[in-house]
Each structure stands twice: as structure tokens, then as C-alpha cells.
Amino acid sequence: MDLRYSPEAERFRKEIRRWLDESVPMAWRRPRFWLERDGTTESLELRRQWEKDRFDNGFTGVDWPVEFGGRGADHEVRAVHDEEMARARAPIGPYLGLTYLGTTLLGPTLLRYGTADQKRRLLPGILSGDTIWCQGFSEPESGSDLASLRTTAVRDGDTLVVTGQKIWTSMARYGDALFALVRTSPRESRRRGITFLLIDLTLPGVEVRTIRQMSGSPDLGHEFLDDVRVPIEGNVVGEIDEGWGVAEYLLSVERQASPIGQYVEFSHELNDVIAAARCTGKDGRPAIEHPSIRARIARCRADLELLRVRAYDTMTRLGRGEDLGREASITKLLWSRTRLAIADLGADVLGVDGQLSTAPAGELAGHLRWRHLQVRGQRIAGGTAQIQRTLIARDLLGLPR
Ligand SMILES: Cc1cc2nc3c(=O)[nH]c(=O)nc-3n(C[C@H](O)[C@H](O)[C@H](O)COP(=O)(O)OP(=O)(O)OC[C@H]3O[C@@H](n4cnc5c(N)ncnc54)[C@H](O)[C@@H]3O)c2cc1C
Known part of the structure; x- marks a missing residue:
């Protein structure tokens, strides 16, 4: 495992960070900005325009071939891209990212199985966000x-x-x-x-x-x-x-995704919980001083670091051309469990009073309440925790059925 990025990836970091600093307004980084506009036309239009600018500036599909609108960059540049997008709280990922499913799932599948006509016709629209898949x-x-x-x-x-x-x-x-x-x-x-x-x-x-x-x-x-x-x-x-083979390839692409962007995103989420713990009381003192809360924060932090190390391991192995196979199921379990633990901790920090709009943590409390409910689906999406465990038991540990 190599913990350093290449000089080229670090050069790319400076470039994308500069663009993100200019293109992601501070208001968008407020925890509740997108929630207050959930499902509205305004939210759609802001994100559509942002995706278009992102494409015009060359920050979509960075690891796609140049002939189809990408940069032809390697997996390290892609990882830096994911890290920086999450750091800037850009509207990406399965919840906010309009191009997310097209770029992460359909695009790579068309690159492998699509006809020349399908690639020429469909790939540019996936990257620009003109077609939301x-x-x-x-x-x-x-x-x-x-x-x-x-x-x-x-x-x-x-x-x-x-x-x-x-x-x-x-x-x-x-x-x-x-x-x-x-x-x-x-x-x-x-x-x-x-x-x-x-x-x-x-x-x-x-x-x-x-x-x-x-x-x-x-x-x-x-x-x-x-x-x-x-x-x-x-x-x-x-x-x-013969679509099953195509679908299996798409699902393998989904599983191989490096979790480095999630590490950054979930770290923000844990920081939000810590901020709420500083201004919320529990048993007559700030929640942050409560031993059980402190122990759970430490556990989440440790799991996040595990996720980071796993992300570097994934990257290094993908760079060597290895296929992670079923090991990706371990990563899925790890990130969904960690995210849920952070969200549950947030709810426990807020306590019963945190359900009120007058909660001391204010806007942050509202966001933590929403996240506590919203992230529960992550154990299910992309294959449930039980199914991942079955795959690990059967294909990695060779346990009897
Ligand atoms: C937030 C979210 C987003 C999603 N987005 C998409 C999307 O964009 N596109 C899409 O196609 N799907 C999407 N899904 C659907 C998701 O892929 C399915 O919900 C998931 O595969 C589980 O299928 P199911 O809901 O039919 O549950 P079931 O398969 O009916 O499972 C019910 C329960 O039984 C357990 N179970 C089932 N079989 C076994 C077994 N053999 N051994 C042990 N336990 C078992 C499961 O773990 C689960 O707890 C999304 C789901 C969520 C929650």
C-alpha cells in the first residue's frame, strides 16, 4: 500500500480545488441548504447548471477516455477528484448528484459493452448532465x-x-x-x-x-x-x-468504487455531531464531556480511519490492475455501518429535546434529525447488509451454505 498520491494527482488537486472554491457557493455548504429546497425546481436548476459548468471545465468523468469527453486520467486523479468534491461539499453522490448514476454506472458499462453509435450518442449527455439517468x-x-x-x-x-x-x-x-x-x-x-x-x-x-x-x-x-x-x-x-452479464459488469463497477470520497464526507458528518455535542446538554453537562458519547465518537473516528486505509488499499490494487472481487462487499458493509453509527450518535447526542425546532444545536439539530432517518436506506441500497455478509461467507470465507 502506498499512502502518497503521484505529483500529477497533487497538481490536479490544486486545479480542482481552485475551481471548487469559486463554483460551490458558501450557502450551498450550509447543512440545510439543499434540504430546504428538497424536490424543488430551484434545486434541480441550480444543480443542472452546476453540472454543466463542471463538464465545461473538465471536472466530470476525469478518468474517462479523452475521445468521449473525459481527461483520460488514472485512478489516483479520480480519487483526488472524489476527495476534493466531498471536501467542498459539492452537490454530488447518489442523493444530490444529477450525473452520479450515469457517470459511475452506465457510462463505464457503455464504454465496455456499448456500440460505437451508443458511445457517440450517449456518453456526452451523461457527462454534461443533459440526460439524467x-x-x-x-x-x-x-x-x-x-x-x-x-x-x-x-x-x-x-x-x-x-x-x-x-x-x-x-x-x-x-x-x-x-x-x-x-x-x-x-x-x-x-x-x-x-x-x-x-x-x-x-x-x-x-x-x-x-x-x-x-x-x-x-x-x-x-x-x-x-x-x-x-x-x-x-x-x-x-x-x-444476454443482459445479465452486462448487469453483472455494472454491479462490479459499483462495488469497485473507491470509498475515499465517502471518508471525507462522513468525516464532515462526524464533525457535525461533535459540534452538536458541544452545545447540547446531557445529564447536566455538555454532551461532549459525557464518557459514553466520547467513547462512541472515538469508535466512529477509528472506523473512519479504517475506511480511509481501505480506500488507499483499494486504490493501490486497482492501480496494479487487480480485481477486488467480493472484497468490495467488506467495504460496503464497513462504510454503511460507519455512516449509520455516526447518524445514530447524532440522534443520541440531541436526545429527546433535539426533536424540537428549539433545540440548542439549532439548524444543525434539524439536519442531524433528517440524516438519522435518511441514511438508514444505505444498509439496503446496492445490496443489503445480509446479502453482503452471505457473499463474504460464501465466496471469501468458503463457509458451507
Ligand atoms: C435508498 C435506496 C436507494 C435505492 N436505489 C435504487 C435504484 O436506484 N435502482 C434500483 O434498481 N434499486 C434501488 N434500490 C433498491 C435496492 O437495491 C433494494 O431495496 C435491495 O436490493 C433489497 O431488495 P428488496 O427491497 O426487494 O428487499 P428484499 O430482497 O425483499 O429483502 C428483504 C429483507 O430480506 C433479506 N434477505 C433477502 N434475501 C435474503 C437471503 N438470501 N439471505 C438473507 N437475507 C435475505 C434482506 O437482506 C432484507 O433484509 C434502492 C434502495 C434504497 C433503500
Whole structure:
């Protein structure tokens, strides 16, 4: 493991930091700025414009090939990019980042499996944010067991006619299109007969309903697809019936993501909790002086450092061209558990009084309350903690089933 970044990555850090200092207004860095605009047109327009500026300045898809609008940079530059974005509290990631699913999931998949025409047509729009992509894998009865999905696509000439439902779709409220898994041959074995299909969400027969999380955020969607006619030409990624391999590649890209940006982001979150602990009383003294609170802060800090070291290890190994395989499941467990522990600590620091709008920690208390509810979904998104443990037990530890 090498703990230093290359000189080129450090040069890039200066460049992106300068741009972020100018392009992310201080108001956006306030804990509740985006929450107060949750689901509004204003929020969408601010982030759309910011994504466009980001693209015009060359800070989207930094590790993508130059011919498709990237910088062709290596994984260290990408890691510095992630660190600096999180440091500046830029509107990125699965909750605020309009280009997040396109750039982290669909783009790399198209680079591997897309036709020349699909790459030329779709990649620039992914980077610029002109097309906001959503992931349509989960269905009401198919989540952990994805291959049991039931949305069908029946061939009619040059068209696939899609009928079914997709659910828990992040960004659906803003989404222009879905990269989805549909069943094209029900009689094949479970994993054969699935096709990776691009579906324009403005087509007739598509209805998108918003799902609010218990935090109140309207950031998930439920799509009803009723005889939606999707042209085959240009919208099937890979071959018809052979989409499972494409989806597996996409999921492996998701799992390989380096957690260094999360380390920075969650460190901010722990700092917020510490700030609240300084101004909130517990048992007649500031919460920060309470031994059990101090011990939990230390534990979260230690887990964050573990995450950082793991991120460096991931980076070093990816740089050597190694595939992390199932080890990525350990990282997912570690980061989701750490984030949840920080959010739970925040709620306990606030205590019962923290539920009131008059809580001593003020605006920060409101934000910690929201985060406590919002981050619970992280144990589930991208594969539940139980499923990750099963994968670790089976594929890494070789335990019997
Ligand atoms: C915030 C959030 C964002 C999401 N975004 C998207 C998105 O953009 N696109 C998308 O397609 N999906 C998305 N999802 C859906 C997510 O991928 C699924 O919720 C997840 O895979 C679990 O599937 P499920 O909800 O059907 O639960 P189920 O699979 O029904 O699981 C229910 C419970 O049973 C447990 N369980 C199931 N099978 C096993 C087993 N074999 N062994 C042990 N325990 C088991 C699970 O761990 C869980 O606790 C999102 C979910 C959340 C919470």
C-alpha cells in the first residue's frame, strides 16, 4: 500500500480545488441548504447548471477516455477528484448528484459493452448532465433476488413492448431515462433471457410516482410501464437475452468504487455531531464531556480511519490492475455501518429535546434529525447488509451454505 498520491494527482488537486472554491457557493455548504429546497425546481436548476459548468471545465468523468469527453486520467486523479468534491461539499453522490448514476454506472458499462453509435450518442449527455439517468433494476417482488424480475419486453418487429414495474429508483423525480433489466425470454434459465434496455421515461405508457423516504425526502421513484414501445435499434446494450452479464459488469463497477470520497464526507458528518455535542446538554453537562458519547465518537473516528486505509488499499490494487472481487462487499458493509453509527450518535447526542425546532444545536439539530432517518436506506441500497455478509461467507470465507 502506498499512502502518497503521484505529483500529477497533487497538481490536479490544486486545479480542482481552485475551481471548487469559486463554483460551490458558501450557502450551498450550509447543512440545510439543499434540504430546504428538497424536490424543488430551484434545486434541480441550480444543480443542472452546476453540472454543466463542471463538464465545461473538465471536472466530470476525469478518468474517462479523452475521445468521449473525459481527461483520460488514472485512478489516483479520480480519487483526488472524489476527495476534493466531498471536501467542498459539492452537490454530488447518489442523493444530490444529477450525473452520479450515469457517470459511475452506465457510462463505464457503455464504454465496455456499448456500440460505437451508443458511445457517440450517449456518453456526452451523461457527462454534461443533459440526460439524467436512473437505474431500473429493482421491482416490487425482486430486489436481493434480482434474477426473479418480472418486467417483460415482448418483441414486435423493430420494437420491444415493455410491461411491468420498477421501484426504489434513485433520482426518478428528475430522471430522463432508465437503464433497466427486462425479461425477454421467460422460458430460458433464470439469468438467460434478461436484456439490458435503455428506456426513455417520456415515452407513452410510462408513469413515474414519487416515493418519500421516512426522512420526508422525495428522492425515490416507482415506475409503472404499460405497453411501452422501445425501439430495439440503439437501446439494447449487449445482445437481446444476454443482459445479465452486462448487469453483472455494472454491479462490479459499483462495488469497485473507491470509498475515499465517502471518508471525507462522513468525516464532515462526524464533525457535525461533535459540534452538536458541544452545545447540547446531557445529564447536566455538555454532551461532549459525557464518557459514553466520547467513547462512541472515538469508535466512529477509528472506523473512519479504517475506511480511509481501505480506500488507499483499494486504490493501490486497482492501480496494479487487480480485481477486488467480493472484497468490495467488506467495504460496503464497513462504510454503511460507519455512516449509520455516526447518524445514530447524532440522534443520541440531541436526545429527546433535539426533536424540537428549539433545540440548542439549532439548524444543525434539524439536519442531524433528517440524516438519522435518511441514511438508514444505505444498509439496503446496492445490496443489503445480509446479502453482503452471505457473499463474504460464501465466496471469501468458503463457509458451507
Ligand atoms: C435508498 C435506496 C436507494 C435505492 N436505489 C435504487 C435504484 O436506484 N435502482 C434500483 O434498481 N434499486 C434501488 N434500490 C433498491 C435496492 O437495491 C433494494 O431495496 C435491495 O436490493 C433489497 O431488495 P428488496 O427491497 O426487494 O428487499 P428484499 O430482497 O425483499 O429483502 C428483504 C429483507 O430480506 C433479506 N434477505 C433477502 N434475501 C435474503 C437471503 N438470501 N439471505 C438473507 N437475507 C435475505 C434482506 O437482506 C432484507 O433484509 C434502492 C434502495 C434504497 C433503500
